[in-house]
Amino acid sequence: MAEEIIDKIIDECRKFAVNEIREPSLRADLSSDTDWVVRVWEKSGQLGLPFLPIPEYFDGAACSPLECALILDLLAEECAGIASVYAHHFTACIALLMADDNHQKRFSPDHTDKKGLPVIFSVIFPQESNDNSLWCIKNNDHLIIKGTSQITGGIVLADGFVMFLNDARDLDKLYCLWVDRSAKGVTTGEPLQLPGLKVTTFGRLHFDDAVIAHENIIACGQTAPKMLRAAQSIYYGFIGALAIGAARGAFQKAMKYAKERYQFGKQIVQHQEIQRMLGTMHVNITVGTAAYRQAFEDQRVKFSFVVPEAISAKIFCTDAAIEIAMDAIQIHGGYGYMHEYGIEKIMRDVKMLQLLGGTNPFLEVHQIADNI
């Protein structure tokens, strides 16, 4: 996309985030207010935010994954929780873009929910463990699914899910499916009560012999694994962007406070130890931004991404972000621990980002183990 156009989109999104997300996000966090998310979603629909990655012939902005990541970054600066809703939605949208054209009809402007709001998508990746097993069996031209899915975001709000899972009879066979939340046999599990990203709501879907009709099988065979790798890579890249955005928000708050707070005879920003802490934050935000941008540099959407790079970006960005958030609280002293100052929320949100898509040590091990 032309630079001046994307700059304008970024600018509009930033204004939206400051005006619509900044102030209410703290109150919404206190009560895990998903109704607030719906209100923001509706308003953002007028701006075109949910349609950013969607093709122009569906009235979308046709933003690249990198451009979506830049916007997620600035949304997360105001609230990582609501930005995470968009991140899950964008991942699902971009996965759908890799499918055949007839699956992209879900992007149609007519495709709204019962209240006329743009539909919210999310994405479900395959199971890692077998204590909540999920499997599907092909029956003629449709699939029957039974079991419980992996944890995903937007479990309460999403209207539909792009889901990847293995065939029970042939574990090497992977499907990519569209799952409508209101389909028969599909129920939402109890959301996890997490300390951060509270408005995203995370949980599992339960399937009780749910039938997935042929038209909702998005891909199988060779295409599904490629789509999975690409979707996972985008997801990890998005998490990195969210983390850096949240961290940038924490850094700016810490910088502002340090310039105002007087202790030990001067503004605390004059103390070298505070300068060191802020300096380290700045380094990590700079490097983290470069890391997640690098993960999206190769924009061959229809081919497999270099997955290890995106995982590395996620690991670096989220590890850096939690240190930044904690140091931002430290700079604020006692004020940093109180809810009304908004810093401790960033720490809680970033901690959850660190755990999305698998914990970082797990990913570090498996990005090697799965490639040897």
Place this chain on the structure above:
Amino acid sequence: MFSTDIKFGLFAAGPDLVATIPALGKLDRYCPAYIRTAEDAQGIARGFARKEMLPKVLEIDEKCSKDPRYFDWNLWKKANDIKLNISPIPEKMGGLGWNALANAALVEELASVCLASASNITFNTFGLLGAMVECRTGVVMKIIHEMVDAQKKGKPLFWSWAITEPSAGTDMEDGRAMATMRPSTRAKKVPGGFTINGRKCFITNGSLAHYVIANIPFDMSVPRESMATFLIPTDTRGFSVGTVERKCGQKASQTAEIVFEDVFVPEENLWEPPGRGLRHTREILSITRGFIGVAGLGLARGALTQAITFASQKKIRDHRLIDEEWVQFIIADLLKRIMTVRHACYNFAIALDTYHLWRMFEAVPIRTSLKILPQNFLLSTSLRALAQRAIIDKAGTFYKNRLVTDETVESFVKHGSAVKVAGTDLAVNVINRVADIVGLEGMSRRHGIEKFFRDAKITQIYEGTNQANRIDLFENEISPLI
């Protein structure tokens, strides 16, 4: 919330102080009673933490999330019934007579379940600690009597230590910083006593306290030289509670703003004259910083216990999460850190018993009095009246200052700062790595692990930020040498 299958930490088969800190074996040989007291304390604290705290802490945290003023009086009462909140008071006078080592075990065990509830139970020793800085016999006796009387009647007697102000956190704890601080409180001499105006913030127990020990300057332009220490009953006219804070964690412990509007304090409640207030603060910190390190250690151990439990139960294909080598290496690394910090913490506690305030309880006059005087006389109003006579009142101060000098206090500020930073950095580090083991599923509320995450961060901030503690460490240890 917790499983009892794994015999580690809180769920160990029995008291294991000597088993887990082998150096205590030498002390066990030469002063077995000292070690027995500490192991008994550990056993009692563990039992209380398992039976009374564990089933309730998540529910209490949830209720405090909705209402920061919620307080679980049932849990407090159970602690009161077994005297955990007056543990250092000599046994013959109605307490448990627990030394610093025993109190360290108490704090570690309670904190391994919930640091906030541990604070609610143990914080009230601040009353005794605050009085023992100057150690006027009459004042100490009065406070001991009040605490013991309240315990017997099952009535709460809460204390707060009010030093932090809106514009002064670190500035209230360091001499150089205090010289330039911008106070929000002021004391003024009036006939019969003093009046106090202003506000303090982030005060633990501020909304529950019956007594506040507050550091207030007389002259806001020279705060350090005019800083004094007052004892203020909170039913005094003009005292009020402002906001009770909504915090990230440690929700069960109430943190409040307190306001003074022409609060009158009589002469006898001036605990430290102008210029000695900082000294009072430093002496309290020289004890309490180390105990915050112990609390951090407890939290870290509790978090690790939960991680081991979760990982032992979580299945991955044909094995458990804990069977994964990367998990085992993280656990081993955390165990190493916990073990080494634990040695430091208990070393500090034994040092307190050897060189600091607890020496008073071992001093010949005190030990002899406790041995030969009957209990009803020790708790009598006539003994209290006798103690308040000038010569005896001052004798306490004189004796205590001989045992615990300014050099001792600053030495313990140094050691306490090191232990505080070690224990609290450990708490934050351990819970962050525990989250790496248990993942998103394990951080769901019901497992109790996310509560440790929310509780841990503040330990690096209160009792002196870890940055302020490092300044003290450098100033005390290195500055004199260079």
